Amino acid sequence: MVNINLKIQSICSSTNDLAFQAANDGLDQGTSYLSYKQTKGRGRNNNKWNSLEGNLFLSTIIRPIKEKKHWQQLSLIVGYSIIQSLIDFGIKSKIIELKWPNDVLV
Template identity: 35%
Template sequence: MSSSTPVWPAGHDRRVLAEVDSTNAEAARIAATLAGPTWILALRQTAGRGRRGRAWNDPPGNFAATLAIPSGAAPAQAALRSFVAALALADALTQATARPEAISLKWPNDVLLNGAKVAGILLETTGQGGTPGPLAIGIGVNLSHAPDPGTLEPEAKAPTSVLSATGAAIDPESFLDLLAPAFARWEATLRQHGFAPLRRAFLDRAARFGEPITARTLRETLTGTFTDIDETGALVLTTAKGPVAVQAADIFF
């Protein structure tokens, strides 16, 4: 890891918990008490969640944290925080491993190391009746341990860990010291310049860009060439019937 640790972002709090069920659940519980953006880090998470309610395994030594943002954002704007988180993870992992060429971003919410899944992102909001509520941005990183592939869904991306893939050993609190400033930088870029620079940066690191992939939504399965990400953050596939924008899907290579 680089010997120069970035400065903790101004106006952001941090809470380190020895154990919690889920950092996203904890964020929802304490949202009303927060004065500003707060990172919640669990040294042990007993009921971690991934997308669509899937379990997320968190053995000790791995990273499980949530950035709780008390002020709400419109759903479309909140969804762009997935790109903020992915780019921040790429920067933090680059600092931790000095292996930028090994890191790629799998739309919409996974980070790959040497082509295997090393991190995932889960966005949740508690807004009701069209009113934006607090936003929880959950992030899990396999720092020391990768889950047993036999415990995953049959088509799930093969997992890896930072330690096994690169030999870099970093503890969760030190990784948060890298991630929080990186997130704040990309968040400032989004607020000041809009989504366009994040879109370009994501495409520069996007896994399988320009190649055939399959997108499975709740309603259909689409196969086409990954040709773009549009201004809303949707994946654009060029299919036999022309370009198709995919707002949410599981992606398979």
């Protein structure tokens, strides 16, 4: 089981940057950064991320046990797990979209 440590900032440069730095600093798996606005949002491979106001942005530190070649599958599993959790909380599945590899749009 993973303990969740949620850190909320109303505005940040990028939740990915915060999580990446925290992971390098040795913070535990499950440490998550949530923000309502990003000034320099980015996705995988430093791709610019359009961070429109009114959205939530979340990055979580995970430390996979599997070999790196399997990590891409893990991204999809996480995305689908988030979708299933939203459905379990009553969000209608027809308004939920998974954008490759693990961005969940509602």
